[in-house]
Amino acid sequence: MKSKNQPDCERCISRKDSLFKDLASDDLCHLNSHKTCNVYRKGQVIFYEGNSPMGLYCVNTGKIKIYKTGSSGKEQIVRLAKPGDLLGYRALIGDDVYTATAEALEDATVCFLDKKNFQQVIEHAPDIPNQILRNLCNELRDAENFIQSMAQKSVRERLAEVLLILRKKYGMDPQDQAVLGVTLTREDIANITGTAIETAIRLLSDMKEEGLIAFEGRRIRILDMDGLISVASLDH
Amino acid sequence: MKSKNQPDCERCISRKDSLFKDLASDDLCHLNSHKTCNVYRKGQVIFYEGNSPMGLYCVNTGKIKIYKTGSSGKEQIVRLAKPGDLLGYRALIGDDVYTATAEALEDATVCFLDKKNFQQVIEHAPDIPNQILRNLCNELRDAENFIQSMAQKSVRERLAEVLLILRKKYGMDPQDQAVLGVTLTREDIANITGTAIETAIRLLSDMKEEGLIAFEGRRIRILDMDGLISVASLDH
DNA sequence: CGACTGGTTGAGTGGTCTCAAGTCCTGTGG
DNA sequence: CCACAGGACTTGAGACCACTCAACCAGTCG
Numbered sequence A, B: 001m002k003s004k005n006q007p008d009c010e011r012c013i014s015r016k017d018s019l020f021k022d023l024a025s026d027d028l029c030h031l032n033s034h035k036t037c038n039v040y041r042k043g044q045v046i047f048y049e050g051n052s053p054m055g056l057y058c059v060n061t062g063k064i065k066i067y068k069t070g071s072s073g074k075e076q077i078v079r080l081a082k083p084g085d086l087l088g089y090r091a092l093i094g095d096d097v098y099t100a101t102a103e104a105l106e107d108a109t110v111c112f113l114d115k116k117n118f119q120q121v122i123e124h125a126p127d128i129p130n131q132i133l134r135n136l137c138n139e140l141r142d143a144e145n146f147i148q149s150m151a152q153k154s155v156r157e158r159l160a161e162v163l164l165i166l167r168k169k170y171g172m173d174p175q176d177q178a179v180l181g182v183t184l185t186r187e188d189i190a191n192i193t194g195t196a197i198e199t200a201i202r203l204l205s206d207m208k209e210e211g212l213i214a215f216e217g218r219r220i221r222i223l224d225m226d227g228l229i230s231v232a233s234l235d236h
Numbered sequence C: 001c002g003a004c005t006g007g008t009t010g011a012g013t014g015g016t017c018t019c020a021a022g023t024c025c026t027g028t029g030g
Numbered sequence D: 001c002c003a004c005a006g007g008a009c010t011t012g013a014g015a016c017c018a019c020t021c022a023a024c025c026a027g028t029c030g
Helices: A025-034 A089-093 A115-124 A128-152 A155-170 A186-193 A197-209 A225-233 B025-034 B089-093 B115-124 B128-152 B155-170 B186-193 B197-209 B225-233
Strands: A036-040 A045-047 A055-061 A064-069 A075-081 A101-104 A108-114 A176-180 A213-216 A219-222 B036-040 B045-047 B055-061 B064-069 B075-081 B101-104 B108-114 B176-180 B213-216 B219-222
Touching (some): A025 A115, A055 A089, A075 A155, A075 B128, A089 B128, A128 A155, A128 B075, A128 B089, A155 A176, A155 A186, A155 A219, A155 A225, A186 A197, A197 A213, B055 B089, B055 B115, B089 B128, B115 B128, B155 B176, B155 B186, B155 B197, B155 B225, B186 B197
Antiparallel strands (some): A045 A101, A064 A101, A176 A219, B036 B108, B045 B101, B055 B108, B064 B075, B064 B101, B213 B219
16 A cells, blocks of 8 residues: 655645644655655545544645444444645544544545654654644534534434535635535535435435536536525424 | 522532643633523423523533424433533534533522633633544544434344433432432433424333333432343344 | 446435424512 | 412323335446
């Protein structure tokens, strides 16, 4: 899985979105020389729920899902990651095992920085913990919002909300600004929404009938953003 | 609402459970002289969802619920607090408004430290952000666990889980180690579990019939801990 | 060509919600 | 002291949303 050509952090296009965006040139060099970078094919796992963290992952390219597996075997996706996002720092900082599994939604390159070198990078860039702090605050807010949605909204509302979350997280297709910038299987969509596959399919079809969205293969075109927003919060 | 006798941080019994447990004596003095302490009666609100944070709250005595209000007016309790817990730091650090309301479940004293003094205390005790970081990690983990429960478990399972969470958070009655250390209304229990009041009551009654728990007024006695644990995760 | 994965639709069941009625308890005022 | 009001709690009945099971289709890959 080890890639031959290690990406250069200094030239990394996703770095501008990451915690390391303000790193000085020589610290960046240190980071660069101590990281290892791996390629994961679609469906491969970056780390498993229950395992101990050895370091920090940084997504270079590709999209990742982070999910928990229930006793019945059903996945619940609790977070999504894109280039520039860090993975596994909750367990690392909290001195905990991974409480979820990270899996590539599409072919991805993910850099790895071990615990010791992460500490060293932090010493050179003391603002990084602050940024992680803010990151965690946002994730906690999102998580609590989602708890409320799960508790109080119908599946239809949540499904519309999930489409809006996907848009916010991954943006739109650069070639076509009305098409979601991520393609997921129906199963993944159901596993974010927290519903059965069949229910997700039925409700997506309903939205298609209502002219809110359209399907183009696995891609989803948003036809009526305001309509989606209103379904996500007001109906019921 | 201002209390006459400001509690002394140096003697604060809840401080040993808080972020300030390792503060040096003179820093503690600074903290002490810059905080204000208020008494809230049962049902009174410490801060409201949507408002901007002015500082940090620290629970001295009493129990607090933190909840979000849905469009239908129904509360979803997303967190609980006890003496020693900090409130409002997510919004403060994340430079965000409060995304939930904090309300006293019983008469409570809550200290307040404004933003500026909080910064000063941090400068004197640089380990505090690290502790906040770890705190956030734990809260995020708990929140993600709860998302999974909401998504995949039946109300019955979640209700048993909530009883276990209450036990973990508030412990047992010091007078009687089999009785939960917190008394909530059925409505609050329903609002943590994410269900209707009537459903919560029905399922609690079922558990009583099954000999898992017993009611003593509003207090809940746990008769079969292992049984509860198995209901919380295995049944379905 | 089969096997397999992802997607779709139908039918039936049941868990959970809502509405409604009624009881119990506590505090308050006459 | 009693009557009453109001809040918390309980139970019943009916409706409906969402789940499960099952069958089937379309595309892909070896």
